Amino acid sequence: MGLGMLFAIFGAALAVTLPGIGSAFGVRQVGQAGAGVVTEDPSKFGQTLLLVALPGTQGIYGLLVGFIIMQKIGLLGGMVPISTDTGLMILIASLPVAIVGWLSAIAQGNVATAGIGIVAKQPKETGKAITYAVMVETYAVLALLASFLMVNGIVIK
Amino acid sequence: MLLSQLQELGNFEVAEIKEAESTWQAWMTEQPTSTKLQQLEEAEKQISFALNLLAEHVTTKKPFLAPQPQIAEADFLAVLGDKANIIELAEKIKLLEQKRLDFGSNNLRLQAAINSLKPWISLDAPAELIRDSKRTKILLGSVSELLAADFVQDAAEIGAYLERIGEAKTENYYFIIFHRQMEEALQAIMKNYNFSKFSLQQETGTVAELTNKLGAEIAQNLQEQAAMQEEITAYTASISDLQVVFDGLQLELAKERAAVKGLYSAETFVLYGWVPEPAAEQLVQILHEKTKNIYLELSDPDEGENYPVAMHNNWFVKPYEMVTDLYSTPAPGIIDPNPPMAPFHFIFFGMMMGDFCYGVIMSVLSYVVLKRTRPKEGTMKKLLTMMFYGGFSTAFWGILFGGYFGDAGAKIFGLKPLLLDPLTQPIPMLALCFGLGLIHIFTSMAVKSYLQIKDGDLMSAVTDQGSWYLIVIGLLCLAVPAISPTAPPVIATIGKYMALFGVAWLIIFKGRATKNIIGRFFGGVLGLYDITAYMSDLLSYSRLFALGLATGVIGMVINSIAMMVSGGLGWIITILVLLGGHIFNIAINLLGAFVHASRLQYIEFYGRFFESGGFSFAPLKKDTKYYDVI
Numbered sequence: 001m002g003l004g005m006l007f008a009i010f011g012a013a014l015a016v017t018l019p020g021i022g023s024a025f026g027v028r029q030v031g032q033a034g035a036g037v038v039t040e041d042p043s044k045f046g047q048t049l050l051l052v053a054l055p056g057t058q059g060i061y062g063l064l065v066g067f068i069i070m071q072k073i074g075l076l077g078g079m080v081p082i083s084t085d086t087g088l089m090i091l092i093a094s095l096p097v098a099i100v101g102w103l104s105a106i107a108q109g110n111v112a113t114a115g116i117g118i119v120a121k122q123p124k125e126t127g128k129a130i131t132y133a134v135m136v137e138t139y140a141v142l143a144l145l146a147s148f149l150m151v152n153g154i155v156i157k
Numbered sequence: 158m159l160l161s162q163l164q165e166l167g168n169f170e171v172a173e174i175k176e177a178e179s180t181w182q183a184w185m186t187e188q189p190t191s192t193k194l195q196q197l198e199e200a201e202k203q204i205s206f207a208l209n210l211l212a213e214h215v216t217t218k219k220p221f222l223a224p225q226p227q228i229a230e231a232d233f234l235a236v237l238g239d240k241a242n243i244i245e246l247a248e249k250i251k252l253l254e255q256k257r258l259d260f261g262s263n264n265l266r267l268q269a270a271i272n273s274l275k276p277w278i279s280l281d282a283p284a285e286l287i288r289d290s291k292r293t294k295i296l297l298g299s300v301s302e303l304l305a306a307d308f309v310q311d312a313a314e315i316g317a318y319l320e321r322i323g324e325a326k327t328e329n330y331y332f333i334i335f336h337r338q339m340e341e342a343l344q345a346i347m348k349n350y351n352f353s354k355f356s357l358q359q360e361t362g363t364v365a366e367l368t369n370k371l372g373a374e375i376a377q378n379l380q381e382q383a384a385m386q387e388e389i390t391a392y393t394a395s396i397s398d399l400q401v402v403f404d405g406l407q408l409e410l411a412k413e414r415a416a417v418k419g420l421y422s423a424e425t426f427v428l429y430g431w432v433p434e435p436a437a438e439q440l441v442q443i444l445h446e447k448t449k450n451i452y453l454e455l456s457d458p459d460e461g462e463n464y465p466v467a468m469h470n471n472w473f474v475k476p477y478e479m480v481t482d483l484y485s486t487p488a489p490g491i492i493d494p495n496p497p498m499a500p501f502h503f504i505f506f507g508m509m510m511g512d513f514c515y516g517v518i519m520s521v522l523s524y525v526v527l528k529r530t531r532p533k534e535g536t537m538k539k540l541l542t543m544m545f546y547g548g549f550s551t552a553f554w555g556i557l558f559g560g561y562f563g564d565a566g567a568k569i570f571g572l573k574p575l576l577l578d579p580l581t582q583p584i585p586m587l588a589l590c591f592g593l594g595l596i597h598i599f600t601s602m603a604v605k606s607y608l609q610i611k612d613g614d615l616m617s618a619v620t621d622q623g624s625w626y627l628i629v630i631g632l633l634c635l636a637v638p639a640i641s642p643t644a645p646p647v648i649a650t651i652g653k654y655m656a657l658f659g660v661a662w663l664i665i666f667k668g669r670a671t672k673n674i675i676g677r678f679f680g681g682v683l684g685l686y687d688i689t690a691y692m693s694d695l696l697s698y699s700r701l702f703a704l705g706l707a708t709g710v711i712g713m714v715i716n717s718i719a720m721m722v723s724g725g726l727g728w729i730i731t732i733l734v735l736l737g738g739h740i741f742n743i744a745i746n747l748l749g750a751f752v753h754a755s756r757l758q759y760i761e762f763y764g765r766f767f768e769s770g771g772f773s774f775a776p777l778k779k780d781t782k783y784y785d786v787i
Contacts, residue, residue: 054752057745057749060711060745061703063714064706064711068710076717127482130483131484131756134756138697138700142696144703145699145700145706149583152583
C-alpha cells in the first residue's frame with residue numbers, strides 16, 4: 001500500500017474521530033445539565049433530550065465524510081491505487097469537518113447547556129433554546145459541505 | 158348564566174377592566190365574591206392530590222396511544238351531581254394517606270428507641286428496682302471500649318460496684334452502684350473518661366420486656382398501615398369519578414376566574430373582553446337570544462392597545478402555526494406570518510429529509526397516531542399534522558433526488574433520481590438550494606414592503622426592498638453569460654443597468670433621514686454594505702443540501718454495514734442493522750430537518766419583518782384534562 005492510501009485513510013480517520021470526540025464532550029455536558037433538570041421534573045425529559053441530541057450531529061457529519069472518503073478510495077471493496085498527491089488532497093479536504101466539527105460540537109454543547117436553563121425555568125420557550133444552539137450548528141453544516149465538495153471534487157486517476 | 162354561555166361558545170376572552178374604560182366604576186362598587194374561587198381551588202387541590210396518590214396504586218397500564226376517553230354530557234353531569242360527596246372522598250383519601258405517613262414516622266421513632274435499648278437488653282433487673290436509696294446511687298452509662306479497662310479500674314479503686322451489661326460498636330455499657338459519699342470522686346472519673354449517662358425511660362419492667370412491647374407496637378402499626386394501603390388501593394375504583402369532578406371543577410374555575418375580573422353592583426355586573434371580529438356578530442346575536450337583560454357594546458381596539466392575537470388559517474397552514482408559536486407571538490397589527498411561511502417550511506423540511514420511503518413512513522405513522530389518539534387542538538396535534546404533511550414533501554423530494562432508504566432503491570431496483578443526484582451533481586444541487594433561498598428571501602422582502610406600504614411608507618418599501626430586488630436580480634442577469642454562453646448578451650446588459658440603477662437609488666435615498674448632504678451620501682454608500690447580509694443569508698440555504706446529504710449518506714452507510722454482515726446466519730444481523738439504522742436515521746434527521754427548517758424561517762424569513770410582543774388569545778372555553786365531554 002502506498003503513501004497516498006495512508007494519507008487518505010488518515011483523512012477519513014480524522015473526519016470521524018475529531019467531531020466524534022467533540023460531540024461526545026458536547027453531549028456529555030448538556031446531558032449532565034439535563035439530568036439535573038429531570039431530577040426536579042421528570043416530565044421535561046423530552047425537551048431536554050432535544051437539546052442533548054443537538055451537539056451529537058457533528059459526529060454524524062464526520063462519519064458521513066469519513067464514509068465518503070472510504071468509498072472513494074475503495075476501502076469498502078475494490079481498492080484503487082491512490083497517488084501520494086491525491087492522498088494528501090483527501091487528507092486536507094477532511095480538515096474542515098474534522099476541526100470545525102470537533103470545536104463546534106463543544107461550543108454548541110455550551111449553548112445548549114445554557115438552554116437547559118430555559119427549559120427548567122421557562123419550559124414554553126424551549127424553541128428559543130433550540131434555535132440558539134442551532135445557530136452554532138450552522139458552521140458545522142458549512143464545514144461538512146465544504147469537505148464534501150472537496151472530497152467529491154478530487155479526481156482519482 | 159352568561160359566563161356558561163360564553164364558555165360554551167369558546168371565543169370570548171375576559172380581560173381586566175382598565176381605569177379608562179370604567180366611567181361607571183363609581184357605582185360598581187360591589188366586590189366579586191372570591192370565596193367561591195377559593196373553595197373551588199381548595200377542592201381542586203384535594204382532588205388532584207387524591208388522583209396523584211391513586212395513580213401510584215393503579216396496576217393496569219394505560220393502553221398505548223389511547224385517545225382521551227369520551228363521556229356523554231348526561232353522564233358527566235350525573236357524576237357532577239354527586240360532587241360534594243366525591244370531594245369529601247378526596248379529603249378522606251388525603252387524611253388516610255396522612256395517617257398512614259404518621260404511622261410510618263411513628264415506627265421510625267419506635268425503632269430508634271429499640272436500637273438505643275439494644276445494649277441494655279441483658280440488664281435483667283426491672284426498672285422499679287433500679288432506684289437510688291438513702292445511701293447508694295445507681296448509674297447507667299457507657300464509655301469507649303479503649304478506655305473501659307482503665308475506667309473500671311479507677312472506679313473500682315474508689316469503691317464503686319461495676320457490672321458490664323453489654324457492648325455495641327465501640328462502647329462498653331456499665332451498671333454502677335456507689336455510695337453517695339463517693340459521688341464527687343466518681344463524677345471526676347466519669348468526666349475524665351467521657352462517660353455518657355443513660356437513663357431508662359420506663360417505670361417498670363425489664364429492658365427486654367420493653368423492647369418486646371415496642372416491637373409489638375411496630376408490628377401493630379405495620380398492620381394498620383397495610384390496611385390503610387389496601388383501603389387507598391380500593392379507592393382506585395373511584396378514579397374516574399374523581400377525574401370527572403376534577404374536569405367539572407376546571408370548567409367552573411375558568412368561569413370563576415373570569416368572573417372576578419368583572420365589576421359588580423348590587424344587581425348588575427360588567428364584563429370586558431375580546432372577541433375575534435368574525436365571531437363577534439354571532440356572539441352578540443346568541444347572547445341577545447338567551448337573555449333580554451343585557452347590554453352589549455362592540456368596539457375596535459384603541460390605537461396602540463395591546464390586544465390578544467389569534468390566528469385563523471386554513472387546513473394546510475394551521476399546523477405550521479406551531480413553528481411561529483415556538484418563536485414568538487407576533488405583535489397585534491402585523492400580518493399573520495404563517496401563510497407565507499408554511500409552504501417554505503413544507504418544502505425545506507422535505508428537502509432535508511429527502512427520502513421517498515422515509516416520507517411514506519412518516520406520513521403513515523403520524524396519520525395512525527393522529528387517528529388513534531385524537532389529540533385536542535394544540536401543539537401536539539399541530540406537530541403530528543405537520544409530520545403528516547412533511548412526509549409528503551419528503552417523499553416528493555425523495556423521488557426527485559432518488560432516495561429510497563438511502564441508496565437501496567438505486568442499488569436494488571435501479572431507481573434513477575428524477576431531477577438530479579446530489580451526490581454526483583453537487584453544483585446544480587447547490588444552485589437549487591440558493592435558488593429556493595432567493596425566493597424565500599424575496600418573499601420575506603415582499604411581506605416587509607407590504608407592511609411598509611400599509612403603513613403609508615411607500616418610500617421605504619421602494620428604497621429598502623425595491624432597490625435590492627433590482628440589485629440582486631441585476632447581478633444574477635450579469636452572471637447569465639458565465640453559466641450559459643448561448644444566452645443573448647442583452648440579458649447581461651439589462652442586468653448591468655438594473656443593478657446600477659438599484660445601487661444609484663440606494664445611494665441617493667438610503668440616507669434620506671439625514672439632512673446633511675455629505676452624511677446622506679455616506680449613509681447611502683454604507684447601505685450598500687448590506688450586500689454582505691444578503692450573501693450570508695443566501696449561503697445559509699446550503700444547509701438544505703448538507704442536511705439532505707446527511708440523510709442520504711447515513712442511509713447508505715447503514716445499507717453497506719448491513720450488507721457486509723450478510724451471508725449465512727448473518728442475515729438476522731442484516732435485518733436488525735437495517736431496521737435499527739433506518740429508524741435512527743429518521744429520528745435524528747427529523748430533529749435536524751425540523752429545527753433547521755424552522756431556523757431558516759426565524760432568522761432569514763422573520764428577521765426581515767416580524768415584530769414580536771403580542772400575547773395569545775386565550776378565550777374562556779371548555780378545557781378539560783381527563784375527559785372529552787360530548
